[in-house]
């Protein structure tokens with residue numbers, strides 16, 4: 001192989017996990033190339049969009065209990081969970097030592113107890129959230145991580161707008177020895193003497209992978225458009241084993257639905273839960289029927305079903321339906337102040353059904369049933385608390401609809417890694433010199449707890465970066481062990 005450039009470590013993805021891996025590899029003395037597919041200003045992946053809540057907890061045993069219950073009937077390798085939990089309890093020290101965030105001093109208001117998304121699980125009270133942002137979604141964490149990379153510019157080179165295409169694997173040495181990257185419109189082969197870290201995030205912005213792995217036809221990513229599952233393709237090319245491919249988390253409102261149109265107003269209207277699911281308002285699917293309890297709090301898209309919290313099968317098209325008084329209330333709150341293009345109006349229900357292309361008979365029945373449930377005090381369709389239901393005003397004020405679509409925060413699947421962040425092959429062996437970090441191949445197998453993705457980025461990014469910088473030692477050690 002004729003190399004165009006040489007480094008000790010190549011980190012693919014300049015999000016939270018990649019920034020962390022690059023920084024810690026550099027601190028181990030490595031000369032690092034940090035690569036991101038997004039152009040300048042759009043790098044940072046989902047980490048840039050995150051609400052920046054990071055999970056921590058005081059007691060490892062209780063955290064193990066809580067996380068095991070999150071996994072439910074699925075399993076996480078014990079060694080991996082133990083390593084994660086052991087680092088989770090030291091998160092305040094980590095933030096202070098490596099990111100200058102001191103939550104013990106004046107920043108104490110950043111700490112939130114009562115943080116567990118599943119308060120019914122044992123060990124829930126041990127979980128605490130640390131909020132990094134100063135303003136809503138101001139990317140403070142991302143800026144801090146980026147600053148730590150830039151401080152090491154002697155050791156870390158950054159290539160933006162550069163998409164990794166392929167890992168270079170040498171079957172003779174059984175090592176990943178470099179990466180083919182499109183950089184400034186040229187395909188360049190760059191060697192990594194010690195290791196490559198895959199930190200390319202999820203595949204939520206890749207419709208084909210969404211179809212293949214999540215069995216869904218459309219999802220609207222709430223974050224970056226550059227998480228296209230490239231790390232999965234790269235890892236597959238060198239025989240990696242995949243895991244957790246169907247696990248994902250959605251937004252935290254209205255059963256993981258968001259407004260289909262691209263609009264700045266989507267969050268305002270959808271976060272006003274007092275109005276959104278209290279009143280003469282409900283959600284119907286493409287056949288005009290209701291399909292979930294709209295007033296139920298969602299846990300990152302997971303909904304309560306028959307004793308369990310599960311990610312429900314999504315519908316293709318959904319509509320928020322409401323009457324004139326509800327419209328007036330939305331408008332009064334400023335959510336519909338301009339005449340929004342995504343708002344569909346009709347004088348009658350049959351006219352509304354025609355406009356949104358659902359069965360008129362079903363829509364009429366849905367509203368009739370809704371009104372009956374609101375009046376009699378029991379919702380036989382979804383079990384919604386009827387205190388949150390007001391009968392639709394069927395007077396002359398008309399009816400309204402807004403098209404909704406399924407949203408997604410991130411996928412969790414990708415190449416399987418072990419507790420050393422080594423990527424595992426289909427024969428259950430570490431692939432030489434290949435590491436991964438962050439949401440690509442996360443350890444999260446089932447239900448999601450807020451703050452655990454970013455915690456995993458910080459934890460696995462450090463492990464992967466340090467181990468990649470000293471990868472020769474690791475490979476020698478595993479070879480000795482095997483003999």
Ligand SMILES: Cc1cc2nc3c(=O)[nH]c(=O)nc-3n(C[C@H](O)[C@H](O)[C@H](O)COP(=O)(O)OP(=O)(O)OC[C@H]3O[C@@H](n4cnc5c(N)ncnc54)[C@H](O)[C@@H]3O)c2cc1C
Pocket residue numbers: 012013014015016017018035036037038042043044045046047048049050051052053054055162163164165199200201202222223224226227228229230231409410437438439440450451452453454455457
């Ligand atoms: C709206 C929102 C709110 C969230 N809030 C929270 C929260 O409060 N707490 C929490 O824990 N989690 C939260 N999350 C989830 C969390 O942000 C992500 O799981 C986490 O930031 C992922 O980090 P990462 O480094 O693994 O991937 P990312 O940050 O997504 O970075 C991946 C990077 O890889 C790059 N890349 C992709 N392909 C290539 C390629 N071929 N070559 C080079 N580069 C490539 C991408 O451009 C991207 O910059 C939130 C997510 C969203 C969208």
